[in-house]
Amino acid sequence: MKLLKNLVLLSIFSIFSSYSQNIDCEELLDTIKYDGRRLDNSCPASTAIYCINWYAYKEMLFAVVRFKSYGKEYVYGGWEYKFDSYWNLKKAFDDADSHGGFFHKNIKPATINCSS
Numbered sequence: 001m002k003l004l005k006n007l008v009l010l011s012i013f014s015i016f017s018s019y020s021q022n023i024d025c026e027e028l029l030d031t032i033k034y035d036g037r038r039l040d041n042s043c044p045a046s047t048a049i050y051c052i053n054w055y056a057y058k059e060m061l062f063a064v065v066r067f068k069s070y071g072k073e074y075v076y077g078g079w080e081y082k083f084d085s086y087w088n089l090k091k092a093f094d095d096a097d098s099h100g101g102f103f104h105k106n107i108k109p110a111t112i113n114c115s116s
Contacts, residue, residue, distance in 0.1 A: 023114050023115070024114060024115055025074075025075065025112075025114040025115065028075055028112065028114050029073060031057070032055050032057045032062050032075060033053075033064065035057060036055040036056060036062065037056045037057070038053060038054070039054040039055060039086065039090075040053075040054050040090065041053045041054065042054070042093050042094050044093075044094070044096075045099075046068075046099040046100060047068070047100070048068060048069065048099075048100050048103075049065060049067060049068070049099055050066040050067060051065075051066050052065050052066075052093070052107075053066075053073075054086065056081045056086070059081050060077065060078050060080065061077050061078075061079045061085070061086050062076065062077040062078065063076045063077045063107055063110075064076075065107070075114070076107050076111055076112060077107075077110050077112070079110065089106070092106075093106070093107070
């Protein structure tokens with residue numbers, strides 16, 4: 001079952017393109033939060049991740065992540081937004097045995113190149 005889940009996630013990420021423009025991080029965060037559509041959140045029982053808010057903006061999916069130790073939000077993603085792909089990613093994160101492991105493997109690689 002885990003192999004099937006990993007294959008599905010791999011196929012989802014292989015069709016997504018990352019948002020890679022170099023822009024101001026705070027401006028991007030504000031734009032996504034105020035002009036985007038908040039889809040849902042994922043607040044796991046994790047020692048590192050406080051909450052992920054999922055947003056759709058200009059047909060792209062973003063994960064706005066708040067870490068417990070930093071207290072500020074970081075933007076990941078820029079994947080092509082399709083509801084089924086978003087839902088599968090969110091559900092896989094919510095159901096993961098290790099939320100940190102899932103984050104490092106599937107979300108962190110979509111770090112957006114922005115300047116602070």
